[in-house]
Amino acid sequence: MAYVAEIWRHPIKSHGREALLNVTLRAGECLPFDRHWAVAHDAARIEDPDQWASCSNFSRGAKAPLLMALDAQFDRASNTITLTHPAKPGITFNPDRLEDHPRFIEWITPLCPTNRAAPARIVKADRGMTDTGFPSVSLINLASHAAVEAQIGQALSPLRWRGNLCLAGLSAWDEKGWIGKRIRVGEIEMDIREEITRCLATTANPNTGERDADTLGALEQGWGHQEFGVYGYVTKPGAIHIDSPVEVIK
Template sequence: MTGRITEILRYPIKSHGREAVARVVLSEGQSLPWDRHWAVAHEASEADGSAWVPCRNFTRGAKVPGLQAMSSALDEDSGIVTLTHPDLGELRFDPDTEGDQLIDWTRPLMPEGRMGSDRVVRAEARAMTDSDFASVTLCNRSSHRAVSQRIGRDLSIHRWRGNIWFDGLAPWEEFDWIGREVQIGSAVVLVRERTTRCAMTQANPETGARDADVLGALESWDHRDFSVLAEVIKGGEIAVGDEIGRL
């Protein structure tokens, strides 16, 4: 059985905006191009981008739910990122040289008592994903619909901040891919593990307000997992509409 890719999403600045693209070229051992290419380090973080560090070093939606409502657009030629937020308006800046603008712009979203954002760091080694290996996230729309049905209303796929969305397969079928190779367009990935979810999924991607017990819904299946993390073992181009399936 094969499914088809419905969306490809990247997150140029970790936890700060999402962007849909029609096609990308995956490279062996790398994450989605430009995905988590920058991240915002908080005041207590020692992250400088030279090496991968865990997500606790960064400002993220699990602690700052208002970030969930942010969208982004990256100009790959110039490196300029444009962010939009329903409460903050628009910010256009260069993350490499104008990170202070982002820190100032997002300050109204920071909850009291949380460590403030301090600086924007660029990933020099590899993408600053939550996994300790360079990963792409594969998300099943059928599994998403199952969660929506359990909660009792439609949810946006953007709660999950996944990379490659597909449809046409059974709910939770992606969990059977662990340890297996999967063909996506002309690329091949090795699915390594499930993605354990955090409080960021509770926040509405339109408003940034926590409004759904997504973790409670997942726990009704005796886990907190949604989507799977995969490693690219054969590079190639993938596009919306391409087939995806286990080899």
């Protein structure tokens, strides 16, 4: 039986992750507070700061690999986020307080390359800043991850894929057959709409932020593509917890 092995939330897009034991999802929405904020860079072209925008407008791991080593903790009661990184002391701030933004930008800038657009401000849209044009939840098959590890010949952290739900109990690449189907995860149901095309962010080690594995080359050489994981759209709300069963229902 397939089941949920891990649940991850990324409060600020590309700026840290936190593990959850359970979560309640609503229909037509992202995982709560996942990619709720994003860091727009100084070359961003965002017409409406309150609406979803594409990932090219934001600081992200594909361009700034050191960001991949960030961990996050979101405190909903105080609306604060604590970020930690192995290279420096952590920081706690409220992403909705404009007076906190300069301190955050000063803290994060040394983790970004000087030859790329620099982080400029924190933005928040009417929905999560996922890489899809619809509010999505990303699913990772840990058996497929093990297949990539075998192909590349080294141990890899599943955190490279920045998924929301890591699933166990499946065969490798089962998820590729889910496109256009509906699955049940715990109490929720979701339509699986797209595969996830991967970028250079996955080449960086989540423990160090250093690029140390050719994940894209492994996907190409092993299977002739750069897809890993799938995006789902929640159609029936409910709760998910660690060990929730997963099944294809139609």
